[in-house]
Structure formats: C-alpha cells, structure tokens
Amino acid sequence: xxxVLVYFLRDxxxxxxxxxNVWSALIMPAAWLIFVGLALPTRFTDSYLDFxxxxxxxxTMLSAGMQGxxxxxxxxxxxxxxxxxxxxxxxxxxxxGKILFITVRGLLQASVIMLLAVLLGAxxxxxxxxxxxxxxxxxxxxxxxxxxxxxxxxVQDHDGxxxxxxxxxxxxxxxxxxxxxxxxxxxxxxxIARCNPVSWAIDLxxxxxxxxxxxxxFAALLLLAAAMVAASSLLFRRVTV
Amino acid sequence: MVAIEADGLTRRFGDLLAVDDLDLAVDREVFGxxxxxxxxxxxxxxxxxxxxxxxxxxxxxxxHDVVRExxxxxxxxxxxxxxxxxxxxxxxxxxxxxxxxxxxxxxRDRVDEVLGLMDLADRADDxxxxxxxxxxxxxxxxxxxxxEPEVLFLDEPTLGLDVAGRxxxxxxxxxxxxxxxxxxxxxxxxxxxxxxCDRVGxxxxxxxxxxxxxxxxxxxxxxxxxxxRTDRPAPPVAVGGIRLVGREGDRSVYHADDAAAEVPALxxxxxxxxxxxxxxxxxxxxxxxxxxxxxGRQDEGGGFDYxxxxxxxxxxx
Numbered sequence: 001x002x003x004v005l006v007y008f009l010r011d012x013x014x015x016x017x018x019x020x021n022v023w024s025a026l027i028m029p030a031a032w033l034i035f036v037g038l039a040l041p042t043r044f045t046d047s048y049l050d051f052x053x054x055x056x057x058x059x060t061m062l063s064a065g066m067q068g069x070x071x072x073x074x075x076x077x078x079x080x081x082x083x084x085x086x087x088x089x090x091x092x093x094x095x096x097g098k099i100l101f102i103t104v105r106g107l108l109q110a111s112v113i114m115l116l117a118v119l120l121g122a123x124x125x126x127x128x129x130x131x132x133x134x135x136x137x138x139x140x141x142x143x144x145x146x147x148x149x150x151x152x153x154x155v156q157d158h159d160g161x162x163x164x165x166x167x168x169x170x171x172x173x174x175x176x177x178x179x180x181x182x183x184x185x186x187x188x189x190x191x192i193a194r195c196n197p198v199s200w201a202i203d204l205x206x207x208x209x210x211x212x213x214x215x216x217x218f219a220a221l222l223l224l225a226a227a228m229v230a231a232s233s234l235l236f237r238r239v240t241v
Numbered sequence: 242m243v244a245i246e247a248d249g250l251t252r253r254f255g256d257l258l259a260v261d262d263l264d265l266a267v268d269r270e271v272f273g274x275x276x277x278x279x280x281x282x283x284x285x286x287x288x289x290x291x292x293x294x295x296x297x298x299x300x301x302x303x304x305h306d307v308v309r310e311x312x313x314x315x316x317x318x319x320x321x322x323x324x325x326x327x328x329x330x331x332x333x334x335x336x337x338x339x340x341x342x343x344x345x346x347x348x349r350d351r352v353d354e355v356l357g358l359m360d361l362a363d364r365a366d367d368x369x370x371x372x373x374x375x376x377x378x379x380x381x382x383x384x385x386x387x388x389e390p391e392v393l394f395l396d397e398p399t400l401g402l403d404v405a406g407r408x409x410x411x412x413x414x415x416x417x418x419x420x421x422x423x424x425x426x427x428x429x430x431x432x433x434x435x436x437x438c439d440r441v442g443x444x445x446x447x448x449x450x451x452x453x454x455x456x457x458x459x460x461x462x463x464x465x466x467x468x469x470r471t472d473r474p475a476p477p478v479a480v481g482g483i484r485l486v487g488r489e490g491d492r493s494v495y496h497a498d499d500a501a502a503e504v505p506a507l508x509x510x511x512x513x514x515x516x517x518x519x520x521x522x523x524x525x526x527x528x529x530x531x532x533x534x535x536x537g538r539q540d541e542g543g544g545f546d547y548x549x550x551x552x553x554x555x556x557x558x
Contacts, residue, residue: 006342010328017330079324086290086320088312089343 003089007097008104011071015105025067029060029113033120036179044184053117054133054205055178058198060113061106061137065144066169068102069152073161076152085240095236098149099229103141110137129208136221140201143225150232153239172198177206197224242304243268244392244423245289249298252284259284261447262298267425271418273438274427275528277536281447282427283396289425290320290394303391319385323397327377327384329370333361336369337383344388355383359413375406382413393417395426399433411437431528435459441528445536455528462526462534465500469493470520471511478514480506487533496530497523 016022033056037049045051075081084094114133118124148165155161175189176198182190193199200221207213245267252260260281276282287293289300291311300307303317327336337352346352356365359379364372369380378398385393398414399407407430414424414437428434434441435455442452451458467483469475475493477485482498483506497503500523508518 003343006339010331010339013335014328014330079322079326080328082287082292082322082324083320083326084343085292086315086318087340087343088316089345 003093004096004100006089007084007094008100011097011101012104015101025064025109026060026112028063029056029109030116032056032059033113033117037117038120042180044181047121047123049117049120049122051181051206052179053114053122054202055176056117057110057113057133057137057205058140058176058201059173059178060110061141061201062144062173062198063169064106064109065102065141066148066165068098068105068145069148069150069155069165070158070161071102072098072149072152073155073158077157091240092233092236095149095233099142099145099232102145102148103138106141106145107134107137126208129205132208132213133205136201136204136218139218139221139225140197143197143221143228146225146228146232150228150235153235172196177202197221243301245272245300245302245425247285247289247298247300250285250288250295250300251297252281252288252293253296258447260288260295260444263444263447263449265442265449265452267423267440269418269421269423270439271414271424271426271437273434273441274425274444275429275431275434275441275532275536276427276444280444280536282444284447285444286320286394286396286425286427290318291315292320316388317390318392318394319388319390320394321381321385321396321398323400325374325377325381325401327369327372327380329368331369332366333369333372333376333380333383334365336380337387340384341387346388351387355386358386359383360409373406375402375409378402378406378410379413382410386417390422392423392425395424397428398426399428399430407433431532435528443532443535450535451531458531459526459528462496462531464496464498464526466524466526466530467495467497467500467504467507468520468522468524469495469507469511469518472517472519475511475516476514478507478510480510483507486530491519496526 033049033053037052037056040048042048042051072081075084081094085091114130124130151164152161155164175192176196177193178198182193185193200217204214204217204221243266245265247263247265250260250263250265251258263285274282274285284293288295289302289307291307291314294308302314305313305317307314328339331339333356334352337356341352353362353365356362359382361376361379361383364376369377372380395414399410402410411433414426418424418439426434426438438455440452440454441458443450443458451461453461464482470491471493472491474488474491475485479485481503483495483503485493486496487494495507504521504523511518
C-alpha cells in the first residue's frame with residue numbers, strides 16, 4: 001500500500017476513535033450558521049443564511065486546516081516522527097499523509113455543516129454546485145494544511161502553535177467576504193478582502209448563485225495551493241535531514 | 242561485512258562538539274553505549290540511524306553509507322527511541338500492521354508472528370491504551386522486528402519499566418542476538434549493561450573513552466571497592482594503594498589495590514584524624530565504578546550551556 005495512504009489511515013483511525021474531537025470541531029461553525037446566519041438582520045439580501053453558508057463552509061475548512069498542524073506537533077513531541085523518519089518509505093509521504101488527513105477531515109466536517117445549512121433552509125442551486133464546492137474546499141484545504149504542517153515543523157510546542165493559529169485564523173475570517181458582500185464593505189476592508197485567499201474560496205462557492213464561474217479565481221487558488229505544497233515539502237526535507 | 246562501522250564520526254551543534262571523532266565496529270552482538278546525560282549517546286544513534294547528518298567522518302550500517310545510501314540503511318535497520326511512542330487509540334495488531342505496511346511487508350502471518358514472539362498474541366486486539374509500560378515496549382519491539390532487520394537500535398529500552406518488564410526486554414534482546422541480529426543499545430543502567438551486553442563502549446563529552454567486554458573493563462579497574470560509613474565526612478587521606486574516589490552522604494568510597502592489606506592502615510590513619518568509622522564494606526568493582534572512573538561524575542564540567550542545548554534539541558526535531 002502507498003505510504004501516504006498508510007499514514008493517512010493511521011490518522012483517520014485515531015481521529016474517529018477520539019469521539020469527542022470529532023464533534024467538538026463542528027460546534028463553532030454550527031453556531032455561526034444558527035446564531036448569525038438565521039438571526040442577523042441584513043438589508044443587502046433576503047436570505048442571509050444563503051449568503052453566509054459558503055462563508056461558514058470555508059470557515060469550517062479554515063479552522064480544520066489551521067488546527068491540523070497540531071497533529072504533526074504531537075507526532076514530533078511524542079517521538080513518532082523520529083520513528084517514521086527512520087523507516088524506508090519516502091519521508092515526504094509523512095507530510096503528504098498529514099496534508100491529506102487534515103483536508104479530508106475538513107471535508108467531512110464541512111459536509112455535516114452543509115447538511116445542517118440545508119436543514120436550516122439554505123438553498124442548493126444544483127448538484128454541480130455541491131460538487132464544485134467540494135473541489136474548492138479540497139484545494140483550499142490543501143493550501144491551509146500545507147501551511148499549518150510547515151508551521152508545525154518550526155514551532156516547538158503546542159502552546160506556541162495554538163497562539164500562532166489564533167493570531168491568524170480569526171483575522172483571516174473577518175477580513176474575508178464571508179460575512180458581507182464587497183459593495184457594503186468600507187473601502188479599506190474591501191481592499192484587504194480582495195487579496196485574502198479565504199475570500200477567493202468563498203467567492204468561488206458563492207458564484208453558483210450568480211454565474212458565470214470565475215475560473216481565474218479558481219486558477220489562482222490552485223496555483224497558491226500548489227506553491228504552498230512545494231514550499232512545505234522543501235521545508236520538510238530541509239528540517240528532517 | 243561488519244554491521245556497524247564508524248570512522249571518525251563527528252557531530253557539532255554550533256560550538257558544542259556532541260560527538261568527537263568516533264571509531265567503532267560492531268557486529269552480531271549486543272553492544273551497549275554508556276554515557277552520562279548529554280555525552281553524545283543519542284546523537285551517535287541518530288547519526289547511525291540516518292536521522293542526523295554527521296559534521297565529519299563516515300559510518301556504514303549493514304554495508305551502506307548512512308548519508309549517501311540512507312534509504313538502503315533504513316530498509317535494513319529498526320530504531321526504537323526512548324519516548325515509548327505507540328498509538329494508544331489503535332490496537333496492538335493495528336500498531337504492528339501499520340509498520341508492516343510502511344516496511345512493505347505483506348501478509349498477516351508476519352504480524353501475528355512478531356506479536357507472538359513478543360508474548361502479545363492474546364492481547365493483540367485490545368487498544369494499546371490498556372497496555373502496561375512493559376507491554377508497550379514489547380509492542381515497539383514487535384513493530385521494529387516486523388521486517389526482519391539486520392541491525393536493531395534501542396535507545397534506553399528499559400527506561401521506566403519495572404523489574405519484570407526489564408528482564409523480559411533483555412531476554413528478548415538475548416533471543417534476537419542468538420538469531421544473529423546486531424543490537425545496539427544505549428542505557429543508563431550499568432547492572433543491566435553488565436549482564437546483557439557482549440561489549441560496552443563508554444562515551445564521555447562526545448569521546449569514546451573505552452570499549453571492551455564488561456568483565457574486561459571491570460578487571461581493568463582492578464582492585465576492590467571499599468565503602469566506609471563515618472560520623473563526619475572523611476578527609477582525603479591516602480595510604481598505600483588506597484585512595485578516595487567519591488562520597489555519598491556519610492559514605493566514603495575508596496579504591497584499594499589490595500583491600501585486606503591496606504584497610505587496617507586506612508582505619509588507623511582515619512582514627513588519627515579523629516574520624517569514627519561506623520561501618521565497612523568491601524566489594525569487587527562494578528560497571529558503575531568503571532563508568533565513574535572513565536566518564537567522571539555526571540555533574541562535572543562547565544555550567545549548563547543553554548544555547549547549545551536548545552540548539553541541539555531543535556536540530557533533533
């Protein structure tokens with residue numbers, strides 16, 4: 001069996017058996033959907049829930065991805081990483097297994113959130129939208145998990161990692177197009193939001209409500225994700241030899 | 242072909258010379274590397290297991306260079322670090338199967354075989370979170386053995402285990418050695434090294450200061466060990482071939498070339514100083530004494546260099 005898959009399955013098994021962790025990660029995005037999506041009075045749209053759902057799906061992936069590096073931190077601290085590095089399978093497969101695990105875990109969590117959104121009354125335009133949303137979330141997840149695993153290589157302990165994570169996650173979310181459309185943002189926020197990759201992912205999913213699809217946006221996200229995978233592979237190789 | 246060969250192996254961390262010009266040849270034996278904390282044991286093991294690049298010198302393991310043919314080396318060795326890293330949310334069998342898959346070992350048979358070998362067959366399907374420390378260590382050995390390595394590296398294999406657990410681990414190591422495997426261990430436990438190792442190397446401040454069979458090293462120290470219990474710290478009197486080598490509380494440890502002939506003179510000299518002797522004990526030297534004589538006391542030397550230490554820890558991860 002491919003080593004990437006072996007590492008992936010190990011992490012999946014451990015995660016699913018964690019039980020509490022499986023559900024606790026869903027509470028925050030679910031709370032956003034219910035307490036903000038259903039309750040916030042807005043003038044720019046008839047259904048704020050429809051507007052915010054893509055943002056919350058991306059938020060789910062954002063927190064899953066950013067938090068994912070801690071899995072590598074623990075492997076490092078507890079001595080697993082050294083054992084894995086002494087194995088004959090290609091060392092990068094440790095990194096790719098992690099990226100795959102963090103991304104797939106995020107997709108599973110996003111699926112639950114998507115289901116919840118539909119139950120709350122969000123509109124699904126077509127099966128193609130769902131499929132495309134998964135594709136965007138996957139690419140976005142790869143981008144984030146490569147970043148967070150690279151970060152994990154350099155941070156010494158879990159506290160430090162959690163601090164950096166908190167420092168980045170919330171600002172990334174609030175400076176994106178998750179909560180309001182560009183035309184109601186103040187000019188300074190609009191400028192930031194346009195450059196924020198979190199917005200790119202949200203806009204792509206949202207674009208199904210008003211086609212055509214912005215393929216250039218997708219290409220940009222794809223390119224950024226590829227660059228991040230390359231960068232984290234390079235760092236991983238440098239740190240582990 | 243010699244299983245482990247090191248030639249001038251050296252590793253620097255900034256200003257710190259962690260391993261200094263190490264020459265070594267180990268083959269089909271249980272070899273113990275002994276040394277105080279920070280003496281370079283783990284750094285040596287990390288270089289031999291391809292986890293750390295030497296600053297200078299070369300090493301070959303199973304006939305392959307640890308830098309240029311690292312992947313080949315990794316196919317032929319197993320490394321069990323001291324951290325005791327097994328996935329507690331997986332069963333024993335899943336833990337071993339995971340390594341079998343990574344080593345490219347096919348089939349359930351080998352997994353069952355190593356679990357049986359380590360006496361874990363009846364608990365194989367329990368989560369390892371329910372295992373005792375000794376069982377977890379044996380599970381790590383099972384993982385390490387699944388691909389039938391030629392050389393096994395064990396870092397402090399009995400750390401934190403109870404007496405029965407330690408004995409079980411050493412028994413298994415002896416079995417593996419009889420099967421023709423080369424086993425390289427680091428340990429703090431001198432009595433265990435004395436019994437279990439064919440040869441030991443003593444490393445101090447990065448330098449290999451002695452390498453021989455434990456009994457030969459004990460003979461090299463020669464003489465006897467005399468321990469006196471006194472009412473106050475004994476002054477360092479030197480009588481004939483007797484000299485003070487250490488103090489622990491009210492106990493003073495002497496080395497004597499010939500205890501029977503020299504102890505009476507020592508007692509007389511002490512009573513002249515007004516020291517009251519309350520107890521006397523004579524024994525042959527242990528590996529501990531060899532170790533202290535060769536490596537010095539652990540807290541000896543300069544102050545703790547925090548920067549070098551941090552540097553070293555960082556490089557390890």
